[in-house]
Amino acid sequence: MKITLNRINDDYLFECKNSLGNTILLDNISQSEGTKAISPMESLLMAVAGCSGIDMVNILKKQRQDLKGFSAEVEGERIDVDEAKPFKTILVKFFLEGDIDPNKARKAAELSFEKYCSVSKTLEPNVTVNYEVFVNREKVGT
Structure with missing residues (x-):
């Protein structure tokens, strides 16, 4: 690459x-x-959302979930380290719409962050990446 x-x-x-x-x-x-x-730091947050989003959509499609809408919000908390300001924590919130099993949505996010998302895995162990999942506006996982 x-x-x-x-x-x-x-x-x-x-x-x-x-x-x-x-x-x-x-x-x-x-x-x-x-x-x-x-900014480059914003692009990093976008990369986390994009990478995990691709994983989740792929997993949910394979599980034949009727995904009508998918969006995410990402927030990063930065800290001062000498002259740099790296991320300390990142929170990704996923918003899914459709006929989706909440347990499958939660599991898709878990698999993405624990196994598949190369971007979030690259950030480990220096950045804590957390996530929340909402299906049809109901929170189903953290």
């Missing part, structure tokens, strides 16, 4: 490209007013 990064303005705006030519923009959002890019 390889990505390229190119600076595209006189400040902190970068274009990142994968081997297929897909791109995202990264910026130092604390320094760039009005940017349309995301």
Whole structure:
């Protein structure tokens, strides 16, 4: 796996490209007013949500669950370590809609974080990643 990064303005705006030519923009959002890019730390939270989301949808499809809607919210708590501010904890909240067995939804999240999600596994043991699962607006798992 390889990505390229190119600076595209006189400040902190970068274009990142994968081997297929897909791109995202990264910026130092604390320094760039009005940017349309995301920060590298935000991209990490997005990666956790995307990776675990792919796992959960895959697992629920295999279990023939009628998934009508799927979304997530991710919050990261940062700490000061010298000059850096890494994440200490990350909380992912999944919101599923449809005819879904709550136990299967909870198990899908558990499997993702304990076995399949490469992004959250990469963050271990330095970051505690927690999750909550809601099915049709009812909390079913933590």
